[in-house]
Amino acid sequence: MEPDLIDAYVDELRRSLARNRRAADVVAEVEDHLRESARRLSGHGVDAVTAQRHTIDRFGDLRVVTRAFATDAGGLAMATPFTRAAGAIGYLAVALWLLAAAARGLDYFVVPESDTRMYAAVSVLAALATIATAVTIAGMLVRSGGVRGVAALIALAAMVLAALMMATAPWAWVFTAVPLTAAAIIAVWRMRAVGMGGRWADLSLVLAWPAGVLLTVVGEAIRIGPRDYYGDYPWAFLAGLVVALLLYCAGLVGVSLRLRTEQPVGEAAVAGSPA
């Protein structure tokens, strides 16, 4: 007796979705699809086993299908007014990051004495830049299916932590790099999952801070420039920060362009729609 490949596929899907409360409906719907497809192929003279095999091939790898069902718990993966606004705020974030960097440079290399007003300006600008970036990250999460779910919440929490760290200790950016990078990785991964990835911008966003930290560590190790009062090498930090910010800002511009390009399909349209 020939094996029933559809039964085996459906059983495996049922097992894979065991924790999904909609599993019974999903499995029933998938089985209906597979049986209908195989029936139509058999109607064209294809033998039963070949029809089933072809049907399953067309339906897709079970792991891919299961993952798609498992990750659809979020919202709708569409452009909204918020995603467009988040794109615009991404440009603002870039401007704020560059201003914060300029203020930091002035504070360290130009202002002769420790100036509390300058330090406060750096803190405020860096925190505002992080908050604006957090909105852009939220836009990426919304565009890729919503902010519900563990990964999205981790990304947003990481950005809140980063904003607090920037506000209180902007000089410790090598540590703030960790939550910033974690949020970027999650947001980029989510965007790529819905086909909204961009190769260079994504790489820039994800690798910016690790590259900056690496450059700083190397600079410290090979002792670039003069040593300061704290025993650090400020030129190493400056080089790392410049590289990190340039890459991060390039990534933000790329993401903002993508978010801004799409017209929203949302409530505004519904309100003015024909019956």
Place this chain on the structure above:
Amino acid sequence: MRGESLKGHLDLLILAVLSQGPLHGYAVIEELRSRSNAVFDLPEGTVYPALHRLEKAGLLSSSWSEETGRRRRTYDLTRKGRASLVSGRSSWQDFSLAVSQVLKGASWNPT
């Protein structure tokens, strides 16, 4: 066409297919393939999560029936879904026109 390229626009395509009337999942996929002359040929199993998302967002409704001893789910556009389709179609036409003009190398006057 690779699924990755299509996924960002899949929701709008599904709304368009269902604007002709209620269909079950298999028929939606067949329509997508047939209307695109088999260009949109993505793993069929990934279309169902999109249908579920659209239903959850209130753009589609669904109902179950019994067909040859099997449960069958049929999808239909809601009023909200129809409105989103109108808006999405218009946005796509603007975008598509702009891309075509750029690719042709012609100057583009949005007015």
